[in-house]
Amino acid sequence: xxxxxxxHIENELxxxxxxxxxxxxxxxxxxxxxxxxxxxxxMEGLEKKYEDVAFRDMAxxxxxxxxxxxLPDARLLSSLPFIVYYKNGQVTKVTGGIQTxxxxxxxxxxxxxx
Amino acid sequence: xSTHYDAIILGAGPAGFTAGIYLARSKRxxxxxxxxxxxxxxxxxxxxxxxxxxxxxxxxxxAFALKKQAQDFGCDLETNVEITSMELTGPxxxxxxxxxxxxxxxxxxxxxxxxxxxxxxxxEEDFKARGISYCATCDGDFYTDKDIVVVGGGNTALExxxxxxxxxRSVTILHVLNEFQAFPQAVEEARANPxxxxxxxxxxxxxxxxxxxxxxxxxxxxxxEEVVLETDGVFIFIGYVPxxxxxxxxxxxxxxGEILADEDMATNVAxxxxxxxxxxxxxxQLTTAVAxxxxxxxxxxxxLDRQAANRTSNQSQSQAPIDSQDxxxxxx
Numbered sequence: 001x002x003x004x005x006x007x008h009i010e011n012e013l014x015x016x017x018x019x020x021x022x023x024x025x026x027x028x029x030x031x032x033x034x035x036x037x038x039x040x041x042x043m044e045g046l047e048k049k050y051e052d053v054a055f056r057d058m059a060x061x062x063x064x065x066x067x068x069x070x071l072p073d074a075r076l077l078s079s080l081p082f083i084v085y086y087k088n089g090q091v092t093k094v095t096g097g098i099q100t101x102x103x104x105x106x107x108x109x110x111x112x113x114x
Numbered sequence: 115x116s117t118h119y120d121a122i123i124l125g126a127g128p129a130g131f132t133a134g135i136y137l138a139r140s141k142r143x144x145x146x147x148x149x150x151x152x153x154x155x156x157x158x159x160x161x162x163x164x165x166x167x168x169x170x171x172x173x174x175x176x177a178f179a180l181k182k183q184a185q186d187f188g189c190d191l192e193t194n195v196e197i198t199s200m201e202l203t204g205p206x207x208x209x210x211x212x213x214x215x216x217x218x219x220x221x222x223x224x225x226x227x228x229x230x231x232x233x234x235x236x237x238e239e240d241f242k243a244r245g246i247s248y249c250a251t252c253d254g255d256f257y258t259d260k261d262i263v264v265v266g267g268g269n270t271a272l273e274x275x276x277x278x279x280x281x282x283r284s285v286t287i288l289h290v291l292n293e294f295q296a297f298p299q300a301v302e303e304a305r306a307n308p309x310x311x312x313x314x315x316x317x318x319x320x321x322x323x324x325x326x327x328x329x330x331x332x333x334x335x336x337x338x339e340e341v342v343l344e345t346d347g348v349f350i351f352i353g354y355v356p357x358x359x360x361x362x363x364x365x366x367x368x369x370x371g372e373i374l375a376d377e378d379m380a381t382n383v384a385x386x387x388x389x390x391x392x393x394x395x396x397x398x399q400l401t402t403a404v405a406x407x408x409x410x411x412x413x414x415x416x417x418l419d420r421q422a423a424n425r426t427s428n429q430s431q432s433q434a435p436i437d438s439q440d441x442x443x444x445x446x
Binding site for chain 2: 031033034035036037038041042045076077078079080095096097098100101102
């Protein structure tokens with residue numbers, strides 16, 4: 001389990017609940033590493049400002065992470081964290097590697113407008 | 115959170131936190147701001163072995179300890195915020211965050227550090243996270259039993275190349291010069307590793323591949339020929355560029371974009387000090403960043419004391435009878 005203040009996705013049910021209960025979902029799949037921690041921090045900071053988005057994290061080495069690693073857009077990635085944006089249960093965007101707050105906000109704004 | 119402080123520190127790395135610790139311990143109200151996460155360069159360093167008193171420590175552990183120490187002494191912290199405007203030249207320094215909150219202080223320390231230098235090749239952006247990486251600790255295991263390239267010739271490049279041999283089948287170091295800038299111990303350790311080979315005087319000119327990176331093209335300066343090297347991934351460690359763009363019109367910078375300061379870390383603007391890798395200096399180490407932070411904080415405290423003394427003097431002059439005011443000593 002990741003040591004963050006975000007809601008964790010630890011199994012299939014957690015993921016299903018997040019996707020079925022929210023139109024907009026951002027999932028960051030990573031470890032407690034240098035490129036991942038800044039993204040978790042950004043998500044924690046944005047939770048209050050983006051109340052219509054569900055922010056979740058997922059441990060990269062947990063079994064449920066295969067759902068992210070197996071995405072077509074994620075198979076090409078080789079930098080943590082993998083970030084997946086979902087709209088109405090469907091994947092709309094996947095990014096790899098560290099992101100700035102500005103980049104995350106741009107992706108979230110794009111997600112909201114879909 | 116209050117909006118008025120004695121000192122605002124831009125940058126939550128070792129220099130910024132050290133300055134914060136010294137200022138807060140002297141009972142000054144301090145706000146530390148970082149546009150990214152707290153910790154600075156140590157966050158990206160696997161292990162630190164040359165910090166006096168700590169024989170070996172994980173970079174993130176040291177970063178977290180610095181953050182906790184600064185907060186325990188009373189520093190306020192704002193991270194992952196965007197600095198949307200700044201006013202440094204007046205007696206009151208103002209920093210606006212996220213276009214919303216404005217913070218003020220009579221003094222400010224710039225400790226914004228640097229960001230990883232990129233090669234400046236268009237194709238570098240195309241393969242980021244798809245074969246090009248900047249963090250061995252984070253992404254090394256994606257390259258288990260693969261053949262990879264490390265670009266660079268400084269301490270980080272050589273140390274991370276050694277660290278990557280835990281995963282990779284082979285590591286090729288490409289360096290543009292004919293000798294390394296790393297310390298001799300780092301060079302020795304890399305040379306002793308049978309998985310590492312070296313190609314010197316090699317200037318990377320392009321990254322190529324289909325969906326993922328597959329090849330590096332470089333110019334061999336010795337022969338003048340362009341060479342194509344098949345690879346599964348590239349790690350780039352070619353140093354840092356100072357984060358000084360927002361200060362270019364206000365603070366004096368060196369031709370390399372570093373902030374110029376005197377030995378007290380004072381810049382050309384009264385009340386604005388500098389510390390750490392963002393300052394023009396020869397050696398950039400964790401220990402020198404911490405030293406800079408200490409000096410900048412002590413100089414800031416002195417500056418704040420002078421300002422307070424001037425205010426007291428001005429007040430007493432304005433309240434004094436006219437005949438005694440004429441004979442009041444001038445404080446400089």
